[in-house]
Amino acid sequence: MSVRAKKHLGQHFLKDELIAEQIADSLTGNGYKNVLEIGPGMGVLTKYLLKKKYTTHVIEIDTDSVEYLKAHYLNLASRIISKDFLKIDLTEFFGDEQVAIIGNFPYNISTQIVFKALENRHQIPEFSGMFQKEVAKRIAEKEGSKVYGIMSVLTQAFYDVEYLFTVPPTVFNPPPKVDSGVIRLTRKENYTLPVDEKLFYRVVKTAFQQRRKTLRNSLKTLNLSDSLREDVIFAKRPEQLSVQEFISLTSKIEKDAV
Ligand code: SAH
Numbered sequence: 001m002s003v004r005a006k007k008h009l010g011q012h013f014l015k016d017e018l019i020a021e022q023i024a025d026s027l028t029g030n031g032y033k034n035v036l037e038i039g040p041g042m043g044v045l046t047k048y049l050l051k052k053k054y055t056t057h058v059i060e061i062d063t064d065s066v067e068y069l070k071a072h073y074l075n076l077a078s079r080i081i082s083k084d085f086l087k088i089d090l091t092e093f094f095g096d097e098q099v100a101i102i103g104n105f106p107y108n109i110s111t112q113i114v115f116k117a118l119e120n121r122h123q124i125p126e127f128s129g130m131f132q133k134e135v136a137k138r139i140a141e142k143e144g145s146k147v148y149g150i151m152s153v154l155t156q157a158f159y160d161v162e163y164l165f166t167v168p169p170t171v172f173n174p175p176p177k178v179d180s181g182v183i184r185l186t187r188k189e190n191y192t193l194p195v196d197e198k199l200f201y202r203v204v205k206t207a208f209q210q211r212r213k214t215l216r217n218s219l220k221t222l223n224l225s226d227s228l229r230e231d232v233i234f235a236k237r238p239e240q241l242s243v244q245e246f247i248s249l250t251s252k253i254e255k256d257a258v
Contacts, residue, residue: 010106136181
């Protein structure tokens with residue numbers, strides 16, 4: 001018995017064992033004892049995770065896949081969460097323990113997975129896995145790149161990001177239309193954002209909503225004082241700003257008395 005791929009669940013099963021093993025190896029295993037795999041499907045990645053020193057848990061929305069896993073991975077049965085990752089509260093399953101995240105992620109919800117991980121970053125020391133290449137690049141690229149944007153800045157504010165390798169469509173069943181990319185996120189330890197987080201998110205999102213405009217124009221809705229808007233940083237476009245510069249911009253806006 002195997003599971004037939006369901007398109008609406010973003011199911012593209014990996015059929016290349018070597019790549020599955022390389023993805024499993026993308027977690028370092030340092031500093032945590034729990035790993036949560038999102039979307040294990042038929043367990044191609046899971047079986048390599050189960051050989052590691054940490055404890056592997058999986059979360060899978062598709063009940064056919066859950067049945068398959070229960071039948072084929074007997075020692076995993078008690079650690080299968082049959083739910084939607086986007087809807088769970090991690091503390092319900094892991095208390096206040098740290099848990100690393102991994103997966104060959106369902107591409108239809110990949111950005112939502114990243115944003116959920118960022119929200120829960122205090123609990124997630126490491127996060128690695130496979131995305132559409134374009135999304136992987138968007139997370140990993142630095143300022144100056146065409147795909148540098150909201151996700152790059154928000155992720156890199158809290159994590160160091162490494163683009164590890166590219167995977168062609170041919171190793172999946174069914175093959176996706178695009179290349180895939182594997183990345184690793186390592187949380188910056190003992191780091192707190194030195195500015196108000198909500199304001200930081202707002203500045204980054206507002207700036208990139210009009211990415212061709214200078215900040216002087218795109219940030220008009222933030223009601224900044226004339227003197228602040230004279231600052232040279234406002235002559236730049238968002239894709240020219242490093243993460244550090246977005247933080248210092250937010251700090252200036254925080255201190256701005258209109
Ligand atoms: N890891 C497997 C399957 C990858 S396909 C492999 O590499 O072969 C993506 C998997 O994510 C599918 O099994 C799909 O059912 C599951 N999935 C989709 N949406 C999900 C969600 N919201 N929460 C948990 N799992 C989900």
